Amino acid sequence: MTDLARKRPEFRNINALSDLPTYRLPAAGWVSILHRISGAVMFLLMPFIIWMFDNSLSSEISFARFTSAFNQGLGFVPGWLVTLVVLGLIWAYLHHFIAGLRHLYMDARHAVSKEFGKSSAIVTLVLSLGLTAVLGAKLFGLY
């Protein structure tokens, strides 16, 4: 009751420069907006993803072209940037995937608590970063 009675800050016409830096998003809010951002990034980079799908599978020559993109670069894009973008895409996919599973679970269970919302959001954020590290290590041949 005290929580409800306390006056909460009201945001209208949120200013990106003066309001957003001080607005503290809860973990579930981060998962939510990152779900959207990661989806949009994968949508925009879809031709690059299909380019990788194409070159990595079509032949051994194209596979060599695919792997050299990470070292020699791709056109005017340097290799380190290709590597960084691919790592970003791996994260985007994993975050979108795990946050999506969280969604499906909540849809199926119907009733979820505030605590579960928070704890599952933190698990999503940590797990997606952790798996990105594992897959990144695999991608760059660390094991």
Add this chain to the structure above:
Amino acid sequence: MSVNYGSKRTVVGAHYGLRDWLSQRVTAALMALFTLVLLAQVILTSGPIGYETWAGIFAPQWMKFLTFAVIIALIWHVWVGVRDIWMDYVKPVAVRLVLQVFTIVWLVGCAGWAIQVLWRL
């Protein structure tokens, strides 16, 4: 969900988005299955993955079957999601229409490319 075409179609009400909502979930579940199938094979391979191993994953007919279904599911899923983004942030109808047309062209082009890659394997 009853009639969604013609002059008697439902254009308002709580159930209008059900089809989009449900198709987004069903396509997500199919892609999640594909992800687990692919991820298991990548992670369980010891040592660097060369062309033979990678192409070998996509060689069986059931994997091509699944991948094709996943490409269609992906395009459908993205359409629902990206349209949500435009509907949330872009209010002028003209701009929204242009963005939605761009989205469709983008997705149809990408789907064609991905299927072309898959079918010549």
